Amino acid sequence: DEVIGLITKTETNPFFVKMREGAQAKAAELGITLQTAAGKYDGDNDGQVAAIENLIAAGAKGFAIVPSDSKAIVPTIQKARDAGLKVIVLDTPLDPMNAADATFATDNRKAGQLIGEWANKTLGDKAKDAKIVFLDLATNQPTVDYLRDQGFMQGFGIDVKDPNKYGDEDDARICTHEISQGDQEKGRTAMENALQKCPDVNVVYTINEPAAAGAWEALKAVGKDDGSVMIVSVDGGCPGVKNVQAGVIGGTSQQYPLKMAAMALEAIHTGKLPEIDPAVGFFDTGAQLVTAKPVDGVPSITVEEGLKLCWG
Amino acid sequence: MSDNASGSGSAESGLAGADQSVASFDETDVGLVRRMQGFLHQYPTSIPFIVLLVGVVIFSIAAPGKFFAPFNFSLVLQQVTIIAVLGIAQTLIILTAGIDLSVGAIMILCSVVMGRTAVVYGVPVEIAFPLGLICGIACGLVNGVIVTLLRLPPFIVTLGTWSIFGALNVWYSKSETIRSQDMQEAAPFLQWTGSLFKPYDFFSKTLGLDWTFLKGWVLTYGSIVMLLVALAVWYILNRTAFGRHVYATGDDPDAARLAGISTTKTLIGVYTLAGFICAIAAWVLIGRIGGVSPQAGQTANLDSITAVVIGGTSLFGGRGSIIGTLIGALIVGVFRNGLALSGLELLWQDFAVGVLIIVAVTIDQWIRKLSA
Amino acid sequence: MSDNASGSGSAESGLAGADQSVASFDETDVGLVRRMQGFLHQYPTSIPFIVLLVGVVIFSIAAPGKFFAPFNFSLVLQQVTIIAVLGIAQTLIILTAGIDLSVGAIMILCSVVMGRTAVVYGVPVEIAFPLGLICGIACGLVNGVIVTLLRLPPFIVTLGTWSIFGALNVWYSKSETIRSQDMQEAAPFLQWTGSLFKPYDFFSKTLGLDWTFLKGWVLTYGSIVMLLVALAVWYILNRTAFGRHVYATGDDPDAARLAGISTTKTLIGVYTLAGFICAIAAWVLIGRIGGVSPQAGQTANLDSITAVVIGGTSLFGGRGSIIGTLIGALIVGVFRNGLALSGLELLWQDFAVGVLIIVAVTIDQWIRKLSA
Amino acid sequence: MSTEPILQARGLNKRYGRVVALDNADFDLMPNEILAVIGDNGAGKSTLIKALTGAVIPDFGEIRLNGQPIAFKSPIDARNRGIETVYQNLAVSPALSIADNLFLGREKRRDDWIGKIFRTLDRGYMQREARQKLSELGLLTIQNINQPVETLSGGQRQGVAVARAAAFGSRVVILDEPTAALGVKESRKVLELMLRLKARGLPIVLISHNMPHVFEVADRIHIHRLGKRIAVIDPKKHSMSDAVAIMTGAMAPPAAEAA
Amino acid sequence: MSTEPILQARGLNKRYGRVVALDNADFDLMPNEILAVIGDNGAGKSTLIKALTGAVIPDFGEIRLNGQPIAFKSPIDARNRGIETVYQNLAVSPALSIADNLFLGREKRRDDWIGKIFRTLDRGYMQREARQKLSELGLLTIQNINQPVETLSGGQRQGVAVARAAAFGSRVVILDEPTAALGVKESRKVLELMLRLKARGLPIVLISHNMPHVFEVADRIHIHRLGKRIAVIDPKKHSMSDAVAIMTGAMAPPAAEAA
């Protein structure tokens, strides 16, 4: 009886729940046992370390993991590989990336860049005196957080200074960075506070779609749901794509968690890894911009296409 | 033995004609300070209120123009509403010397039950909403029954049910978000707590009063629900027998039992009521985020306990008040909002919140000592 | 008044020749059950141990072959080490009727101080390591001084310092993780707690003993450090005057003060010692993850309190033990590990953890009642 | 003594770990009598009355109220049957006010419709009553009836507990050292109160170390020693000195009256 | 009364909100005397001795020890100056054992090198001593010296507190109703103990409602009423009846001795 593991960051984020559903379907198809685990919060390294150890104890063939702390987990992954387990990293690459057997992920910087470029081109001339609010993830800036944030800035044409850190820029168009913890309620509070500082905001970058939904409620409450403010996000979950359709979110970079998980299980089960471009270093499961208002020079898919590919 | 000692009988003969007057002392010293002291001594909940005012003054200076504005005050009120409602539930529990780690989980579970039943399963909101309330009552009842019948520490029980309710949430919600738009279509009533009440419009329309000073003030109906819940619980605690039993149970459970109170009934009542209030919080939550998000409210437990403790309620039970909790929630809300507006770097905002919490409670204790 | 009543003097004449013997009752009923009862009554910490054993038996059946193996037991021990060490610190605080929400933050801050100072700033580990320990002592001292001098509730104080220490962590660490490889190069000593001790090899090498039953068992030096810390704190609590003062302070602080104990000194001592132990936990943490992760340990507070409470220590102070906390940490570790190996769906694992925690403590209370 | 006892116990046992607090103890309370229970410190008097009132569940032994076997599960059961007790540790709620404590568990609601619908308490009534009950006990130094009980002096606190039992006892009143902390004047009032209750037909159990008090009011004296009743004596036939001698083991219990 | 007082207070005041507990109270304790303090419940006796021993900080007023003005910040200060007190609420730690309570705050370390280096307690010694001290008080019913104090009977608990004060007082011993919960035999032992302490040269303050006890051992009687000392009388010159009459306000305090 073959055991393969899947370890995600948390258990409640729909992104990971869908990833798990994808893995479950694949496991049933392959006739293997899937053992799942998750951290207790986004950033919980110790929970993931214990999960890996338990998989070793369970005699698993290998596992896929979305690392909470891309550096701190490395020695434990090494331990698992030494014990003969195949390890495939999903969503958030390790540092160094080659510490895993393979990485299947969204290119988060690119995901940010896509919405940044789209926002910039959509605004056109107005882009040069835009007022931008950033609803980021957490004070300690985990990888996804700065990758998407800095990617957006690069796409929008802002000088990012240190590309692995936000908050050090001096572009006048940046009005404020607020913390949303990727949560809808906290996203709303963050947007409310941002509105106090930047009453004339017209672009809102959000770390993910729950934060975007919260921001929308805050904007709606002050009558700024009239199209004067553009929200961009990352995820491409079904509620998010529907929000694009409804005009709540202007554009979102869609990720493909089910694909990541299914591919990973297949690869561990068969022992055959897909072709990986050495220049990138990981298998890019792709990020596509979903928007109802495509602009030239920024590849995008329609809402209808997005809805077909969406998760959760 | 002295020759005077001839039993208690002889001593008592001295009692004839004993003074029957009640002790009384002249209250001559009635300067302003003493009157202030007397006031604070009699109304100790006014003390955290003073601390709150101090906070408001400081931030009005630190973030000029932005912080001190009717609109911003309305915002702060909206931002603290959920934690305040949960804080009321938590106050009830903490007054009995318990603690409830499951309030956040109950709230999410009930919001999922209300929202998903109505929107995804298409059940009329007239049924889905009461179902959500029953969910809260049931969760609270489970807590209460385990705490009393198995005689386990509330910390353990609610730690366990936190896990259990959380699992049920994942199971029932399938971790799927419900969008504000879908909610608006299927069950707008659930969003009502998020809609705005404008006192100026209200008074000018209904009573024809042109109270311009009210212009700019807005309230969500959620905030009004919060105030009503607070009022009701205040009444229960202070004006009914059940309320007295809550205090007695928390103060000294053995004494309460010996005095003939059923601490079991009291505790089950408290946990159930708290569960019901968590369900109300779920309604307020839906109003605030427009829809349902199964991952919301993860810090709600600690935040609600914080509001209670800053509001002056003792974690050891038997001492505290609902008004304190409301003010406690507001104090934290004002600090967070004020610091966010102050433009301080995020990292130093965290630092400042920590310092301010300690300072606030220090001032509180200091005034209390002066007025003792 | 009856004519017999002629004062206490006359009553006391009956005292002459009063029985001077100590009350004694025949201990005839010494069946097995009564002896078991007597044993449990005298050694109440053996009760959670029984619960732990029950858990082990159940999982050995539920996850056959996988759970009951020396390798897996070693794993569980490694997994609970950090929480157990923090739990020891937390036990000290809780025994004084306090609570420390900052233990996790102190641990992370100290691990960052140790690791970053050595690896990034290139300071010799002989200095960086003590610096980390001093960091812990300083944090604990800050908590203790605020709690005692400002007389604030520990909940508030440590909630505040949690924020403060957390901000200092972000500031000093720049949120940068230190990789294991870099640590190994610059300061391997800090990783020592993660290296393996193999009892079989040890005994065969040093004493030439071929104890085959030990084969397969491994321990990290971190686990050994944990045991040593537990032993030392147990000794302090039970065999020194300071330890008695800790219990007395938590039991009834007013009585302790009236009895002539300096509760201020005792509390400052306790918080400082707890801070020091958190710094030791930081060392164990570095060993466990190989490097330094500035965002680790967010649930460490709750987890450590859970271990303490499951271990039978009262949140109201004055009653509890270190051994209980170790077993409490192990119980949770065994549940989580056993459930993970059981192959249950994640969601139902959470559900089961909740149920098992409640069941475990129910059994504990039930045995206690039988042995009372 | 020909009538049936109101409250009776046979062979009560209670042990705490290795300590035996009750060792086959018997007990009889006759109608309309004041029964004193005396004994050394630690003899088991308080445990006995706790066992009789449901505050402690005896390991074994039988209790009868009016001849019916009963097994109180909690003090509430006893109270519902009209047995009112002042426990030695008083059982007051420190943070609650004097009035709250007096009416704890039988709060008075307002008589009007508000009281019916909203279950509003009649606080004015309870405060007035509380003040009056305490004045009856001579506790005149209490200046503020809404003062929390924890701020009262030792004697005032005891007064609150005694006033509560006296006000509500309807079948049996049990007082465990009710005057221990009371002054001369206040003790006298409590003794008078006991005689008044007895005149109203209530039987009373009085535990006390104060021999003059005991011999003044008791109709019979139950002597407890080392966890059991060793004698019941008639205070008119025995001197205080005898009682003390029996209680401390200096004298053998009189044969006829030995329990 | 020509010698200087050991412990003296003038014009002590203490109010709690609207309640005045001490109202310009004076106090004098002479060398090698037993001074009784009597007064109604709530008269302020306990507050007075709390103010004298640092357990309560008076609002104003002056305290002198051996003629030196002092301002104790806490009971520890008083204890370090040799003043040992049994408070009315006993101040024992319920969860700690009898032995632990007796030695609380002055634990005995082992004499050997282990004790020096590891500060190990000499538990055997403390247990033996504790057992002996309690036996001296006639508390023979205590079966297990390692029993937590909370499991003791009311009287046994009081015995522990009294034993502690008696064992360690070196300059002044203050006893606030030390025999309230004690039996006849045990009370007798405490009175004997007081006389023994006095014989050793220690002055003693005894607060009690038990007039026979007071008149038996006291050299002088301080009468407290409504927060102040209203008289100091000589028990040889006044009867119990006079004392009670003065204390309750039935009789005017004797002019010469009025404070």
Ligand SMILES: Nc1ncnc2c1ncn2[C@@H]1O[C@H](COP(=O)(O)OP(=O)(O)OP(=O)(O)O)[C@@H](O)[C@H]1O
């Ligand atoms: N919870 C308990 N655990 C252990 N021992 C107990 C407990 N309660 C009482 N005891 C013991 O039982 C014995 C009887 O106690 P009890 O309180 O009944 O005595 P008492 O006769 O009321 O004494 P007193 O006159 O001092 O009040 C004592 O030795 C006491 O130590």
Ligand SMILES: Nc1ncnc2c1ncn2[C@@H]1O[C@H](COP(=O)(O)OP(=O)(O)OP(=O)(O)O)[C@@H](O)[C@H]1O
């Ligand atoms: N902390 C407090 N807060 C408010 N009032 C208090 C406090 N402590 C004492 N009092 C009041 O002060 C007065 C004096 O109390 P104190 O305890 O000194 O009396 P006492 O003479 O010792 O009486 P007893 O003989 O009953 O022990 C009482 O009326 C009491 O209610």
Ligand SMILES: OC[C@H]1O[C@](O)(CO)[C@@H](O)[C@@H]1O
């Ligand atoms: O919280 C950050 C996490 O949230 C997601 O965007 C899903 O909503 C993930 O891709 C990311 O890892």
Ligand SMILES: [Mg+2]
């Ligand atoms: Mg007793």
Ligand SMILES: [Mg+2]
């Ligand atoms: Mg007193």
